Amino acid sequence: MPNTSVAEKFRSMEYGAAPEDPAATLAWLEQFERRFGHFIGGAWRAPAAGGYFPTHDPSSGEKIAEVAQGSAADVNAAVRAARAALPRWRALTPHARARFLYALARQVQKHSRRLAVLETIDNGKPIRESRDIDIPLVARHFYYHAGWAQLLPREFPGLEACGVVGQIIPWNFPLLMLAWKIAPALAAGNTVVLKPAEFTPLTALAFAELCNEVGLPAGVVNIVTGDGTTGEALVLHPDVDKIAFTGSTEVGRAIRRATAHSHKKLSLELGGKSPFVVFEDADLDSAVEGLVDGIWLNQGQVCCAGSRLLMQESIAVALTRKLQTRMAALRVGPPLDKSTDIGAIVARVQLDRIAGLVAQGVAEGASCWQPDLPLPARGLYYRPTLFTNVHPTSVVAQQEIFGPVLAAMTFRTPAEAVELANNTAYGLAASVWSESVNVALQVAAQIKAGVVWVNSTNMFDAACGFGGYRESGFGREGGREGMREYLEPAWFRRAPRLRPARAVRLRRRAAARPTGTIDRTVKLYIGGRQVRPDSGHSLPCRSPGGVLLGEAPLGNRKDIRNAVEAARRAQQWSAASAHQRAQVLYYLAENLSQRATEIAARLAALVGAKEAREELRLSVERLFAYAAWADKYEGTVHSPPFRNIAVAMNEAIGTAGVICPEAAPLLGFVSLVAPLVAAGNCVVAVPSAAYPLIAADLYQLFDSSDVPGGVINLVTGRPAELLKVLAEHDDVDVLWCYGDEELCASAKRLSAGNLKQVWSNEGRRINFFSAHDGEGRWYLEHAFQVKNIWVPYGE
Ligand code: NAI
16 A cells, blocks of 8 residues: 555554565575475485476465475485484483484574575465464474483383384474474484475475584484375385374375384374364453464464364354454465465465365355455465354364364353264364353363363463374374374383284084083173173183183174173263272272182183183282272373463273283283273273183173173174274274284274274283283373363463
């Protein structure tokens, strides 16, 4: 507005242009002649094959630079460099590694403006965000993890780095996602091959240069650019020990399948459709500002964006009106302008995807409203969009749009709000607005999401774990739990391989009952009751010498489904106090101890008298141990650098399927089921295939020990068949599988459907007779998931 008078400007309060100067960043690009190779072994390398591809500024469409398209050969070179660097990196003292992480944090701060501008021109996000959010959080992440590097041996005793880590990141927070991945990996002593997203590779390459500037040993960090095929080559590379991925749920699923037959540790941070719940007593003006941050930050291209607005019916009209007024004042414009609220969408394909989903929403009958805002003449822009009259099953209420689109719905009661909030396959984040701390915390606890912000939204800190429930993936980034994703118990990595399981055959001929005994009928145990198997078949159970010990029911798909339903109905177990859970476990131990001689006598036929007695003794001890842990494995209160506390709660995961070890039929069962039960999960367990008769002893014990019906269910049968049903069942939230390599691999592969967490022995032998290997925090860490609830304080 060149001719506007000061008086007119004063009246309209219109902003003038305030562009950030990109000159220094452009000069930096020129130093590389706007063409980048891969960063491998501390040096820039031209691609072995595949050439270069352009990266564009989405606000103008102009080409910024060319980057290398990574081939399998490039990935191989990078993995080899990372492998070669590993021994020296691991051998450094914790303090020496801490110094490198500290230096990286400092270097990011020293070049913060260049990095912020580079991020903005490559991604399209407003400079205000890259300057004030992304880059400061990157530095904070390296500082925080410099601390873990320093404290590693004391705070993570007995754990060691996974090795070479492959990391694949998306385009929405390019440098921040790099920091979330690289900082903990290095702090734990791993070396890294990272592949940035094809739309936004530049800040990762700028970071590579910082690695050299701080003297990071060559090969500790390697960056290979490219598209999905490059990512796939990294995922499939046989010499990678762990994959960490952030991106779409479809690709996450593909990676789960692709890594199933390897021992690669896996963490997935996937999509979301996070609820933003506003109660009638909320401060509505604050909630509106929260929505600006919740759904319009980064053009809504945020995995934890508050994309579903759930309003209590009584305030829906008022809140919608306020929201529309605010939306009309948002500024969509050039990302380098410091007063821009909403910048450019990352790429044409993403813009088309947003427009397509919005058109689908309209076609399904939802009302679409957009403010009449001017958009720049060129570039990829999309107006902030509000859907009302949205049916909860509509595509705009269910699918991740990853754009500046909000879908609003109403509810009447807190219970209905929780139901709507959880009506999604995802579970990444949520935001709850109420002036009543009781309502807010009650609802926060019931929403299935890894992060819940009370009266706030989209707040992040390196100390507070971030990650999802359900199809939002598994694993956490940040905090102590984020470090654990890059570490494994040293003994477990060296544990010997388990021999392949014996085939369990269906009874072909009438089994002779040992003379002089009354037939002992073993049943399944579902929902607190003994039931016959649906199949009407039994399996013989023989001693190693071939003597028939008895017969156990052959459970099938239907029995597992009934058991999962019973477990679902018993979910109140997770709300029982830790003291109550401990009491039940103690009581189980007491009753097991009472009947030890009798159970050991039966078990002796399979494992010998000495081992049977030892199993009984240790099973009692193990139940005591988890009774002890039940009220001592507690959460943490974080103090992030805002006026907030973040309460990291250990929550039960839900329904757990457990395939128990063949050997140590009682102790193996107790070692796996007790930590899950102590954590508040309900269990569907498949007892030892070698000695399924243990089921009868177990359920008599449960009946006499006040275990609520449905908390522990037993289905005997063939592990591979029952595992398939458990793995494919959408209502099973976590699967623990103990078996040979083949069984463990199929547990992972078959669970890709609903992306349930799978924890297995990786086909290795775990010595449950040793408390060091068979009991403790490592088990509990897999029995719980951490939920961070952020609560603000102050006026
Ligand atoms: P994407 O999941 O395809 O890409 C993420 C990263 O994975 C990129 O680096 C990509 O090159 C790589 N990749 C793609 N295919 C791969 C494969 N088979 N194996 C290994 N790596 C592979 O996401 P995209 O296509 O960029 O975006 C599509 C949708 O995904 C978005 O509209 C959004 O809904 C969602 N998304 C979610 C993100 C989140 O943080 N939750 C981040 C990015 C996208």
